[in-house]
Structure formats: C-alpha cells, structure tokens
Amino acid sequence: MLFSEILGQEHIKSHLTKSADAGRIPHAQLFVGPEGCGTLPMALVYAQYVLCRNSGGENQGENEACNLKFNNISHPDLHFIYPTVSTDDVKSKPKSLDFIADWRSFLMERPYGGLFDWYKYLGVQNKQGLIRVEDAQEVLKSLSLKSYEGGYKIMIVWMADKMNIEASNKLLKILEEPPEKTLFILISEDEESIIQTIRSRCQILHFNGIHENIIADALVSRENIDPREARKIAHQAQGNFSKALHLLHEDSEEQPFEQWFVLWVRAAFRAKGNASAINDLIAWSEQIAGLGREAQKKFLHFCIEMFRQALLLNYQASSLVYMEPKVEKFKLENFAPFVNGNNINDIYKELSDAVYHIERNGNAKIILTDLSIKLTRLIHKK
Numbered sequence: 001m002l003f004s005e006i007l008g009q010e011h012i013k014s015h016l017t018k019s020a021d022a023g024r025i026p027h028a029q030l031f032v033g034p035e036g037c038g039t040l041p042m043a044l045v046y047a048q049y050v051l052c053r054n055s056g057g058e059n060q061g062e063n064e065a066c067n068l069k070f071n072n073i074s075h076p077d078l079h080f081i082y083p084t085v086s087t088d089d090v091k092s093k094p095k096s097l098d099f100i101a102d103w104r105s106f107l108m109e110r111p112y113g114g115l116f117d118w119y120k121y122l123g124v125q126n127k128q129g130l131i132r133v134e135d136a137q138e139v140l141k142s143l144s145l146k147s148y149e150g151g152y153k154i155m156i157v158w159m160a161d162k163m164n165i166e167a168s169n170k171l172l173k174i175l176e177e178p179p180e181k182t183l184f185i186l187i188s189e190d191e192e193s194i195i196q197t198i199r200s201r202c203q204i205l206h207f208n209g210i211h212e213n214i215i216a217d218a219l220v221s222r223e224n225i226d227p228r229e230a231r232k233i234a235h236q237a238q239g240n241f242s243k244a245l246h247l248l249h250e251d252s253e254e255q256p257f258e259q260w261f262v263l264w265v266r267a268a269f270r271a272k273g274n275a276s277a278i279n280d281l282i283a284w285s286e287q288i289a290g291l292g293r294e295a296q297k298k299f300l301h302f303c304i305e306m307f308r309q310a311l312l313l314n315y316q317a318s319s320l321v322y323m324e325p326k327v328e329k330f331k332l333e334n335f336a337p338f339v340n341g342n343n344i345n346d347i348y349k350e351l352s353d354a355v356y357h358i359e360r361n362g363n364a365k366i367i368l369t370d371l372s373i374k375l376t377r378l379i380h381k382k
Contacts, residue, residue, distance in 0.1 A: 001045045001070055002059050006038050007218050007241055008210045015205070016046045017057040025050060025152075026203040028175050028184040030160070032191045033207025035114035036240030040158060042207070043185045044070070044107070047078055047154045050183060066149065073104045076148035081139060082158040083115065083129030087122065095134040112242040114189075115159055116294055128293050128359070131163040136170035143179050152181045160186040161193035168195050175201045209239020223248060236322050257302045260288065262327045264303075264372065265335065271376040281376070285368035293358055296368075300355045307347050310339040343381040350374050 003013050019025065031039040048059050052066035059067055069075040080103060084094040096103070099122065106113065106121045113121075119129060139155055147153045157163075163171065175184065175198060186202060188194055215234035218241065220227055225248065237244035264284050271277035288296060309323045313336040325332055339347070354371045358364055 001041065001048060003045050003049075003057065006041050006045060008214045009038055009042060009207060012042065012205055012207065013057070016042075017049060020046075020049055021055055021057075025183060027178045027182060028186070028202040030186045030188065030191070030194070030199065030202035030204045031207060032188055032204060034209055034239065035189055036112050036237070036242035036244075037207045037209050038112060038241070039187045039207050040107070040156075041111040043156050043158075043187055044073070044111070047156065047183075047185065048075075050152050051075055051077055051149070051154060053151065073107055077151065077153050079139070079142045079153070079155045080158065081131055081135045081155065082118070083131055083162040084135075085119070085122070085124045085127040085129045087124060093132070093134050095132065095138060097138060110242070112245070114242055115162075116298055117242065119292075119294055124292075129159075129162060131157070131159070131167050133164070133166035133170055136163075136167040136174075139171065139174060143174065143182055147181065152183050153179070154183045154185065157184065157186045159188065160198075161188045161190045163194075165195075168198060172197055172201075210241055211239070212237075215239075215241055215244050219244060219248060236324070238322060257299050258325050258327050258330075260284070260299065261303055261306055262325070262330045265375070265379065268372060268375040268379050269338075271373075272380050278373070281372040282369055285365055285372055288368050289364035293361075293364070296358050296364055297355050300351050300358070304348060304351050307339050307344065307351075310336040311344050314339055338379050340382070343378045346378050346381070347375070350378070 003017065006013065031043060033039045045059060048054070048067065048070045052059065052061065052063045052070075054061045054063065054067070059070075061067070066075070080100070081096050082099075082103060084090075084096055084099055086092060086094050090098045102122060106118060110117055110121070115129070119127070143153055143155065157171070172195070178184070184202075186194070186198070191199065191204070212231070212234040215237055216227065216230040219225055219230040219233060223230075223245075225233075233244050233247045236247055264281075267277055267280040267284060271281060288299065291299070306323065306325075309321050310332060312318070312320045313332055321332070323332065350371055354367050357367050
C-alpha cells in the first residue's frame with residue numbers, strides 16, 4: 001500500500017514519514033479520528049514504511065520483497081489486535097488470532113470500514129465486541145520473540161477503546177516497559193474511553209474527516225461515477241469515505257433507519273391525547289429491540305443526527321443540512337418546526353441516555369418504550 005493511496009491527511013503523512021526518516025519513532029502512538037477518515041489504512045502504510053525501511057516519503061524502494069508481503073498483509077513482524085465476539089466456530093474466550101484470515105480479507109476489501117462493518121463481515125451484528133485479556137497475553141507472547149527480519153515489531157491495536165479493564169492494565173505494563181524496537185499503534189474513534197494512563201504514554205495524532213472534494217475525486221477516479229453524483233454523495237458522507245461507498249452502492253443501513261425514525265416520530269406525535277397510539281410506540285420498541293445492540297446504538301445516533309438536521313433547517317441554516325430522507329410523504333422541512341431550542345437539549349439527553357443504557361446491556365424494550373413515551377411530550381414542547 002502507498003501513502004499516495006490514502007485520501008487526504010497530508011500533514012499526518014508528512015509528519016510520520018519525516019520522523020521515521022530521522023529515526024525518531026515513538027514506541028507508542030495513538031491515532032484518533034472519526035469513522036471512515038483513514039486511521040487504519042494510515043497505520044498500515046506507516047507500519048510498512050517502518051518495517052521495510054523505506055525512505056523518501058513513499059513505500060517504494062530496494063526492499064521489494066518486504067513491500068510485497070504487505071500486498072496481502074502477511075508480514076511476520078506485523079501483529080493485530082481488534083474487537084472479537086464469540087461465534088459458532090469460536091464459542092468461548094475469542095481472541096484476535098482466531099479471526100486473522102477474516103481480518104486480512106476485511107482489510108483488503110474495506111480498509112476504511114468501521115466497527116459495525118467488521119461485525120457485519122463476521123455476521124455477528126447482534127453482539128458487542130471486546131478486546132479481552134487473552135489478546136493482551138498474545139501481545140506479550142508475540143513481542144517476547146525476536147523480530148523475523150531483525151528490525152521493528154509492530155502491534156496495531158484497532159478500536160483500542162473496546163479494551164476491557166483487564167486488557168487495558170496488561171497492555172499498560174507493556175507500554176511502560178516496551179521491548180526494544182517495538183512500535184505500538186493504537187487506533188480509536190473515542191479517545192476519552194481509553195484509560196488516561198495509556199493515553200499519557202502515547203504520542204497522539206488527531207485525524208480530521210476527509211474533505212468533500214477529496215472524497216468526490218476518489219469516487220470519480222476509483223468508482224467511475226458522474227462528477228455531480230460524486231459531489232452529492234461526498235456532501236452526504238460528511239468526511240466518512242466508508243459511508244460514501246455505502247451510499248454509492250446503496251447498501252447503506254440508513255434506508256431502514258429512515259423508515260423506523262419516521263414511523264417513530266409520527267407515532268409519538270399522534271400519541272398526545274390518543275391512548276391507542278401508545279400501542280404503535282410499544283410495537284416500534286419491540287421491533288427495534290429485536291436488532292443487535294450495535295445496530296440499536298447506530299440507529300439512536302442516526303436519530304440524534306436527524307433531530308440536529310431538523311434544528312438546523314428550522315433555524316434557516318439550510319446550507320449545513322445534508323440529509324435527504326427518501327421516505328414517502330416525509331419532508332424534513334415539514335418536520336423541522338417541531339425541533340427547536342426549547343426541546344432539543346432534552347431530546348438529545350434522552351437519546352444519549354438510551355445509548356448509554358443499551359451499551360451496558362439494559363433491557364432494550366424497556367429503554368426504548370420509556371424513550372418513546374418521553375418523546376411524545378418533548379415533540380410538542382414549544
């Protein structure tokens with residue numbers, strides 16, 4: 001993989017290659033950025049640059065044999081840790097090594113994919129993944145051996161915020177006393193969820209969402225689509241290249257999300273003074289409760305964004321509105337007047353609380369029914 005293939009993030013590419021050329025490689029780095037911004041592909045190209053001793057700011061050089069190993073991500077000195085779940089094949093104490101073949105395929109097919117894409121790839125959207133202490137023990141085992149090619153050993157920890165406390169404490173010990181010529185690259189979308197003692201031992205690099213023009217150009221050159229269509233998709237993607245590809249191939253999960261959202265707010269609107277409409281809200285809660293927890297959290301975050309878009313439209317900031325709901329007879333401009341400064345904070349709080357409780361394995365049906373009943377009051381608040 002080449003640095004030129006990574007979309008945007010030019011300042012980070014420059015920083016990583018120049019520091020490596022100068023021999024100033026920190027033993028632990030934390031890449032923080034939103035989904036689809038390229039933290040994982042950047043970690044891969046940087047690992048290749050270090051392991052293959054490339055120079056000049058690109059992964060091309062004399063060490064062709066080493067560079068070739070990265071074509072199928074099989075360099076023996078490159079190790080991975082990522083969230084895993086129990087499956088039919090791995091019933092207890094799953095760890096990253098159990099899924100390494102799937103992981104390599106996922107990286108080659110969807111390098112910009114997020115956590116939900118990974119679960120979808122494994123076919124386990126109903127579960128919440130974790131990085132467990134067994135993975136941290138594998139880290140110790142892998143790094144205690146000498147490197148295959150006599151250079152660095154690199155450990156990429158994807159979604160480091162999903163480490164449980166036992167794994168975090170074990171990793172912290174290694175970060176405090178790292179073996180010689182060892183490089184850790186931690187990747188996260190939520191920096192605050194990583195324990196402070198780990199963060200304080202890492203050099204932190206913050207990634208921004210990819211610029212609309214860069215996403216549009218990439219869609220035109222890589223997917224051969226019309227430039228106007230590419231610009232429209234890039235605007236809707238909001239800096240997330242993975243989302244842009246979902247929208248292009250129309251396999252985005254947002255289509256049922258839109259339908260569920262509209263069904264929900266319509267039922268909540270009718271419920272004031274109409275006791276029978278409560279049955280619709282309960283039926284809706286049962287339907288959403290039947291999804292996996294990751295899908296439920298993703299849907300609630302989608303609801304937060306829909307309310308935000310309606311608020312922007314209500315306050316005449318239409319240039320910032322990028323969502324275009326496709327649900328029949330639902331127009332965002334007609335819904336917008338019901339979202340205002342008097343109720344948006346309460347709506348946001350209730351949705352955030354619902355995400356919090358679902359994440360901690362609360363009863364989804366009770367949480368969503370409670371949320372729905374509260375929405376019937378908030379949506380009529382002037």
